[in-house]
Amino acid sequence: MSTTWLISRIAIFSFTWWVLAKGAYDSWQVGIPAILAAIYVDYRLFRPQTDRWSIGGFIILALFFLKLSVTSGIDVVRRIYHPRLPLNPAMVVYSLRLTSEAARNLFVCTVSLLPGTLSAELGAHSLVVHVLDVDRPFRQELKLIEDRVAAVFGHPGQLDDNKKGAA
Amino acid sequence: MNNILTALLLVLGSLFCFIAALGMLRLPDTVIRMHAATKAGTLGAGLILIAEAFFYAELGITLRALAAISFLLLTAPVAAHLIGRAAYYSGIRLWHKTWIDQLKDRYSAGDLPEDTGP
Numbered sequence: 065m066s067t068t069w070l071i072s073r074i075a076i077f078s079f080t081w082w083v084l085a086k087g088a089y090d091s092w093q094v095g096i097p098a099i100l101a102a103i104y105v106d107y108r109l110f111r112p113q114t115d116r117w118s119i120g121g122f123i124i125l126a127l128f129f130l131k132l133s134v135t136s137g138i139d140v141v142r143r144i145y146h147p148r149l150p151l152n153p154a155m156v157v158y159s160l161r162l163t164s165e166a167a168r169n170l171f172v173c174t175v176s177l178l179p180g181t182l183s184a185e186l187g188a189h190s191l192v193v194h195v196l197d198v199d200r201p202f203r204q205e206l207k208l209i210e211d212r213v214a215a216v217f218g219h220p221g222q223l224d225d226n227k228k229g230a231a
Numbered sequence: 232m233n234n235i236l237t238a239l240l241l242v243l244g245s246l247f248c249f250i251a252a253l254g255m256l257r258l259p260d261t262v263i264r265m266h267a268a269t270k271a272g273t274l275g276a277g278l279i280l281i282a283e284a285f286f287y288a289e290l291g292i293t294l295r296a297l298a299a300i301s302f303l304l305l306t307a308p309v310a311a312h313l314i315g316r317a318a319y320y321s322g323i324r325l326w327h328k329t330w331i332d333q334l335k336d337r338y339s340a341g342d343l344p345e346d347t348g349p
Binding site: 080087133134137138140141144149151152155173174175176180185196 | 315318
């Protein structure tokens with residue numbers, strides 16, 4: 065456990081608590097144990113990894129994620145509300161190019177919020193994806209997200225280009 | 232002006248939540264319903280939270296609304312993925328128009344087949 069890791073966690077969780085508790089002083093007697101518990105859980109679940117995060121890449125992904133969640137919400141609402149229920153669902157296998165576990169997990173979560181896709185199962189080299197409309201260019205979209213996720217983790221080793229991404 | 236914006240956001244947010252609920256009834260299988268619950272539901276709740284932030288126009292409340300939105304955005308896809316996974320593992324019936332289920336028989340084999348494309 066490195067010092068920077070610990071300091072960054074203390075900063076993030078303290079800030080979150082401060083926001084949630086409206087900055088009330090007497091809330092810290094509950095807040096400090098909660099922060100310590102959060103740091104412990106974080107350490108146990110996500111052992112400080114060697115993966116380096118790129119802040120810029122993360123902000124780009126976060127903004128992209130926000131945009132996606134809006135467009136996908138509108139898309140799904142349109143389909144539900146449409147009298148003919150325009151669905152053309154499929155369960156497909158997508159070959160992953162991301163190699164690290166953290167990057168894959170981030171990808172799985174992003175995919176679930178993409179318009180018309182929901183990740184069902186993460187395999188060793190592939191992801192089972194449920195798509196609402198097979199006619200959408202979802203493979204290109206998945207590939208784009210994979211690139212963005214790889215950019216968060218910064219180093220080119222995250223993407224194995226020898227593997228086929230989009231068919 | 233602020234009130235009009237708040238009202239608009241609230242109505243829009245409620246509409247999204249309503250349609251998400253409608254989707255629960257209209258959509259044909261669990262996995263497809265998850266699309267409605269996570270995407271439309273998250274957007275609806277997010278809009279309502281933004282409306283709240285606009286209405287009070289206070290730093291503390293805005294920050295908390297933003298925190299709540301980020302928690303929603305972080306947790307909804309994870310929950311959707313896990314429910315989708317559980318549904319798939321437990322072998323729920325997919326809608327009869329679902330295009331392909333190439334994994335059905337091979338699922339217990341452990342590793343997944345390579346990409347064959349639709």
